[in-house]
Amino acid sequence: MNLAMRRSPWATLTVLALAQFIVVLDVTIVNVALPHIQSGLGFTTDGLQWVISAYILLFGGFLLLGGRVADLLGSRRVFITGLALFGVSSLAGGLATSPVQLIAARAVQGFGGALLSPAALGILTITFEHGRRRNIAMGVWGGLAGLGGTAGVVLGGVLVDSLSWRWVFIVNVPIVIALVIATPVFVRPIAPHQGNRSFDLLGAVLGTGGLLAVVYGVVRAEPVGWSSAEVIGFLATGVVMLAAFLAVEARTTAPLVPLRLLRARALSTAGGALALNGAAFLSMFFLTAIFLQQVRGDSALRTGVEFLPMGGAAILGAVMATPLVTRLGTRPVMMVGAVLNVAGLLLLARVDAHGSYPTGLMPGLIIFGAGLSAIAVPAQIAAVVDVSHQEAGAASGVVQAFQQVGGALGLAIVSTLSTSRTTSAIASGASQSDGLTDGFHRGLLVAAVYAVVTIAVTFLSPRLAPSPEQIAEAAAVAA
Known part of the structure; x- marks a missing residue:
């Protein structure tokens, strides 16, 4: 098979859609495993939601930065980096022996998803010209992503009942390895954007950090009380960081938002x-x-x-x-x-x-x-x-x-x-x-x-x- 055939648009679409499939899959596959994760690692009831929130917050908080990084460093390079982070953190989650380890792994998973998802979409829009072919490709992309959310609940149940909760994370690893190997073969390199080359990393850190502080303050309110110094401190820190985020976004030349x-x-x-x-x-x-x-x-x-x-x-x-x-x-x-x-x-x-x-x-x-x-x-x-x-x-x-x-x-x-x-x-x-x-x-x-x-x-x-x-x-x- 020659290089042109291997790098056909539809082969590229297959690689990209499978990557997006596992990113969406990980939002739902974990939910059915939550009671087993709680008993297996000794999560408190209020701490268990961080298994979901750590992934979602880092994914949403760094999504815009991921798109910017892909433009400046090259979409294929960032896509592979995001895949690698996603795979390594999935393995770390499957091998976690404490709540802190699992939450940290889920956070890195979310960050990996925030790198690979916008990079994949960028590759897709460049690979398919505007019009009918791009709309078909986007339909396949969106359909597989939606299927990932629905399939996750059943696949998670199968893995938990037949193996253990750890496999809802480990199942990503062979898929990621296959995609990392396949990407240089089926996805052509894309030159970085040559315009304004600022990242707005400060904006991403302030925005995501502020949200994490607010969420942590809300979660801690149940065991220690809304009037505790810990809760007030985290909520206040979160508000200050979010206000600083808005100030940075208003003044930077290439804002995330x-x-x-x-x-x-x-x-x-x-x-x-x-x-x-x-x-x-x-x-x-x-x-x-x-x-x-x-x-x-x-x-x-x-x-x-x-x-x-x-x-x-x-x-x-x-x-x-x-x-x-x-x-x-x-x-x-x-x-x-x-x-x-x-x-x-x-x-x-x-x-x-x-x-x-x-x-x-x-x-x-x-x-x-x-x-x-x-x-x-x-x-x-x-x-x-x-x-x-x-x-x-x-x-x-x-x-x-x-x-x-x-x-x-x-x-x-x-x-x-x-x-x-x-x-x-x-x-x-x-x-x-x-x-x-x-x-x-x-x-x-x-x-x-x-x-x-x-x-x-x-x-x-x-x-x-x-x-x-x-x-x-x-x-x-x-x-």
């Missing part, structure tokens, strides 16, 4: 809706995975299978949302999605330890899954459809970062309030099962509040009615 984009009503409201949507999703997923196994006694595999209707509803919702956006505009579709989220979460909040899955859990999961996509698809389109082509990539990166960071912050709040309710119920004489159920219900009600706020944010958004051609272009950038 172009603040002028946030002044656009369509992008700012879309980013807010996606942040709240991510918060509701991660919170529901985290709480329900624990509830199903620790309260209802389900195996990890059964838990994964029970999440499948939600994944199917999300895929169907995404398929239906695009033509509805063309006919009705972005705001009505987002509004319907937010209402569906509220309804789904309220249904789930009524489930107890002994209720029927088909009549209890499944309806709530299906309604919530459809609502997720009905918000995400029009919000992603609205965020980029009215910005210039030169800034479309930056706009897409901003809203993706909003979604990831919003999810981590939302999960921290829900986890803290849920744990507080469980602890209080058990201290008052409730059984372990009843206490966990009370915490589960409170957490879902807080997630429902996120969905209610999404309705308010959506109401403030402009009613955009993009053409099919604009939707195709916006979807390609957002993917």
